[in-house]
Amino acid sequence: MQAGRRRAVIAAGVIAALTIGAAGCAKSDRDSGTDDNKASGGTFIFAGAGDPKNFDPIFNDDGESFRPIRQLYDTLVTHKPGTADLTGGLAESWENDPTGKIWTFKLRSGVKFHDGTALDATAVCANFDRWFNMKGEAAQSQMIYYTDIFGGFAGSPDALYDNCKASDASTAVLTLKKYKGAFPGAFALTAFSIASPAALKQYDGDTVTQNGDSFSYSAFANEHPTGTGAFTFGGWNKATGEITLNRNADYWGDKAKVDKMIIKVIKDENTRKQELRAGTVQAIDFPAPADRKALAAEGYKVLDRPAFNILYLGINQKNNPKLKDLRVRQAIAYALNRAQLVQTKGPGGSAVADEFLPNTVLGYAPDVQKYEYDVAKAKQLLADAGATGLTLNFYYPTEVSRPYMPNPQEIFTVLANDLQAAGIKVNGVPRPWNGGFKDDVQQFGKQDLHMLGWTGDYNDPGNFVGTFFGRGKVEFGDQAMTDMFDAIGKADATVDQTAKKAAFEQVNRDLASKWLPAVPIWHAPPAVVTTKNVVGLVASPLTAEQFNTVSLTK
Missing domain, CATH: 3.10.105.10 (Dipeptide-binding Protein; Domain 3)
Structure with a gap:
C-alpha cells in the first residue's frame, strides 16, 4: 500500500503526523518557475554553525552533522517537504501487523548506492543488523538514537530489535520484540539512514576507538560516506571548514538542481552574517533574533520554521x-x-x-x-x-x-x-x-x-x-x-x-x-536566511531541509 495512504492496523492514528507545513511552505519560494527536471547549475554555499562529528549517520545526533548526512543518504520513510507528515523514502510503502511488532517495507526499484551497488532488502537488513550488533567502543560512542529507540544492543534485555529478513529483493520484513509508539515515525530518523554495506565493509565502518574523553571514527565515517542521496561526498577540508557535496546525476528521486553544494563551517554568528552580506555564502542558519528583521529589511529572504x-x-x-x-x-x-x-x-x-x-x-x-x-x-x-x-x-x-x-x-x-x-x-x-x-x-x-x-x-x-x-x-x-x-x-x-x-x-x-x-x-522558532537568488528552499519544522530543490537564479 502507498505510504501516504497506509492502513493504521493497530488503531486509527497510531502516529499523529504533525502538519505544520503551512508556514514553511508559504515562505519557501517553491513557485520559482524553474523546470523541476532541469539543473540550474552553479554552487550553493550554506554557512554551517559548527563542525560535523563525522558522516556516518548512526554515530551522530546533532544538526551540524545531520545537515550533510541528509544530502548523502536516504531513510526508509521520510517527511513531506515543509511538514512532519510521513511519506515514502527508500520504501515506497510500508505496513505493520496488528501487534505493531512486524513491519514490512516495499522498496523502490532501481535505487543504487553511490558506489554503484544496488539497494535491496538484503542491504536494508544489513544496516539493521549492523546497528544491533555494535560492540565495544562503537557501542559506547554516540549512538544515542539507537539506544533511545531500540533499547539496546545484542545481549541486552532491553533490546527491541529481533530480526530483519529479506523475503525477496524488494521486501524487507523487520520484527521487533514488542510494540513501540515511536514507529513508524522513527524510521524517518536521519540516524537510521541506509548506508552501503559494501562501503561499510571496505572502509571499516564499525571501527571506533576511544581517545581519552573523545572517540575517533572510521575512514567510512570521515572520508567515504556512501548512501543513496541526491548528493555524493566530495571531501571535508578541515583546514578551511568546507564540506563539498556533488550532484548525484543517478539519484532515484528529484535530482539536485545545483552542480555542487558547499557547507562552509563558520562558527562565529557575526562572521556568518558578514559573509551573507558579502555574497560569499548564499544561506545562513539560526540568525540572532535582532538580525532577523534587519536582514529582511535589507531584502534577504527570512524563512521561518514553526517552533517544534x-x-x-x-x-x-x-x-x-x-x-x-x-x-x-x-x-x-x-x-x-x-x-x-x-x-x-x-x-x-x-x-x-x-x-x-x-x-x-x-x-x-x-x-x-x-x-x-x-x-x-x-x-x-x-x-x-x-x-x-x-x-x-x-x-x-x-x-x-x-x-x-x-x-x-x-x-x-x-x-x-x-x-x-x-x-x-x-x-x-x-x-x-x-x-x-x-x-x-x-x-x-x-x-x-x-x-x-x-x-x-x-x-x-x-x-x-x-x-x-x-x-x-x-x-x-x-x-x-x-x-x-x-x-x-x-x-x-x-x-x-x-x-x-x-x-x-x-x-x-x-x-x-x-x-x-x-x-x-x-x-523558539528558528529561521534560515538566504540571498535573493536562492529559490526552492523548503524550510522544515524539523530543521531537516533537503537541498536538492534549491536553484540559483542569475
Missing part, C-alpha cells in the same frame, strides 16, 4: 548530592526569569516552555505545575534544603548555534546571573560543541548544570520526554528515578491513543512536580 523544539537547563544529580533534593531543583526553576529571557534573547515568536514538548504534540498537559519567577521562593527552598551557598559548575557550548539556542554565551550569561541573584554561585565552563561539551555532558557527566535542547524528529511524545528521560542518562545522573523511567515506558507502550494521551499527560505533570530532572526554558 525545546531548550532546557539540565540538572545532573550525581556530582553534587544537594541536587538530589527536589527542593533544590525547584529553587533553580524559580530562580530563572524565563519570561524576560524570551523577551530579550529569544527569536521572534518564542514562548516560555512549561514542559518538555510543544503543545502540538500528543500528551501535552496544560495543567502542569508552573515555576513563575520568584527569587524569594528560590532562596527559601534553598534554605529549607540546607543548600544555602550552593556552588554549581554550569557547562555551556561554544562554537555553535542551535535552533533552540541561537547564542549559547548570551543565554548562559542571563541564566547564570539569575541563579547568582538567588544565592547560587555559578562556575561557568565553556566547551566546544563537538569534542568537548557533548562528550563532557553526555558521556562523562562532568557538569552540575548544562544547557541543551532538542528539535523534534517526529510527532510523538516519546521523541521528546522519552528521549530525554525514558531511561537513566549520564547527563542527568538520575539512574535512580526508576518510577519516572517506568511511567514513560508504560505510556510509550500504550497502543490505544486515548489512553496514551492520558498517560503522557500524567507523565508531564509528574515531570514538573515530582521529578524535575531539568527545567524547560523556551520554544
Whole structure:
C-alpha cells in the first residue's frame, strides 16, 4: 500500500503526523518557475554553525552533522517537504501487523548506492543488523538514537530489535520484540539512514576507538560516506571548514538542481552574517533574533520554521548530592526569569516552555505545575534544603548555534546571573560543541548544570520526554528515578491513543512536580536566511531541509 495512504492496523492514528507545513511552505519560494527536471547549475554555499562529528549517520545526533548526512543518504520513510507528515523514502510503502511488532517495507526499484551497488532488502537488513550488533567502543560512542529507540544492543534485555529478513529483493520484513509508539515515525530518523554495506565493509565502518574523553571514527565515517542521496561526498577540508557535496546525476528521486553544494563551517554568528552580506555564502542558519528583521529589511529572504523544539537547563544529580533534593531543583526553576529571557534573547515568536514538548504534540498537559519567577521562593527552598551557598559548575557550548539556542554565551550569561541573584554561585565552563561539551555532558557527566535542547524528529511524545528521560542518562545522573523511567515506558507502550494521551499527560505533570530532572526554558522558532537568488528552499519544522530543490537564479 502507498505510504501516504497506509492502513493504521493497530488503531486509527497510531502516529499523529504533525502538519505544520503551512508556514514553511508559504515562505519557501517553491513557485520559482524553474523546470523541476532541469539543473540550474552553479554552487550553493550554506554557512554551517559548527563542525560535523563525522558522516556516518548512526554515530551522530546533532544538526551540524545531520545537515550533510541528509544530502548523502536516504531513510526508509521520510517527511513531506515543509511538514512532519510521513511519506515514502527508500520504501515506497510500508505496513505493520496488528501487534505493531512486524513491519514490512516495499522498496523502490532501481535505487543504487553511490558506489554503484544496488539497494535491496538484503542491504536494508544489513544496516539493521549492523546497528544491533555494535560492540565495544562503537557501542559506547554516540549512538544515542539507537539506544533511545531500540533499547539496546545484542545481549541486552532491553533490546527491541529481533530480526530483519529479506523475503525477496524488494521486501524487507523487520520484527521487533514488542510494540513501540515511536514507529513508524522513527524510521524517518536521519540516524537510521541506509548506508552501503559494501562501503561499510571496505572502509571499516564499525571501527571506533576511544581517545581519552573523545572517540575517533572510521575512514567510512570521515572520508567515504556512501548512501543513496541526491548528493555524493566530495571531501571535508578541515583546514578551511568546507564540506563539498556533488550532484548525484543517478539519484532515484528529484535530482539536485545545483552542480555542487558547499557547507562552509563558520562558527562565529557575526562572521556568518558578514559573509551573507558579502555574497560569499548564499544561506545562513539560526540568525540572532535582532538580525532577523534587519536582514529582511535589507531584502534577504527570512524563512521561518514553526517552533517544534525545546531548550532546557539540565540538572545532573550525581556530582553534587544537594541536587538530589527536589527542593533544590525547584529553587533553580524559580530562580530563572524565563519570561524576560524570551523577551530579550529569544527569536521572534518564542514562548516560555512549561514542559518538555510543544503543545502540538500528543500528551501535552496544560495543567502542569508552573515555576513563575520568584527569587524569594528560590532562596527559601534553598534554605529549607540546607543548600544555602550552593556552588554549581554550569557547562555551556561554544562554537555553535542551535535552533533552540541561537547564542549559547548570551543565554548562559542571563541564566547564570539569575541563579547568582538567588544565592547560587555559578562556575561557568565553556566547551566546544563537538569534542568537548557533548562528550563532557553526555558521556562523562562532568557538569552540575548544562544547557541543551532538542528539535523534534517526529510527532510523538516519546521523541521528546522519552528521549530525554525514558531511561537513566549520564547527563542527568538520575539512574535512580526508576518510577519516572517506568511511567514513560508504560505510556510509550500504550497502543490505544486515548489512553496514551492520558498517560503522557500524567507523565508531564509528574515531570514538573515530582521529578524535575531539568527545567524547560523556551520554544523558539528558528529561521534560515538566504540571498535573493536562492529559490526552492523548503524550510522544515524539523530543521531537516533537503537541498536538492534549491536553484540559483542569475
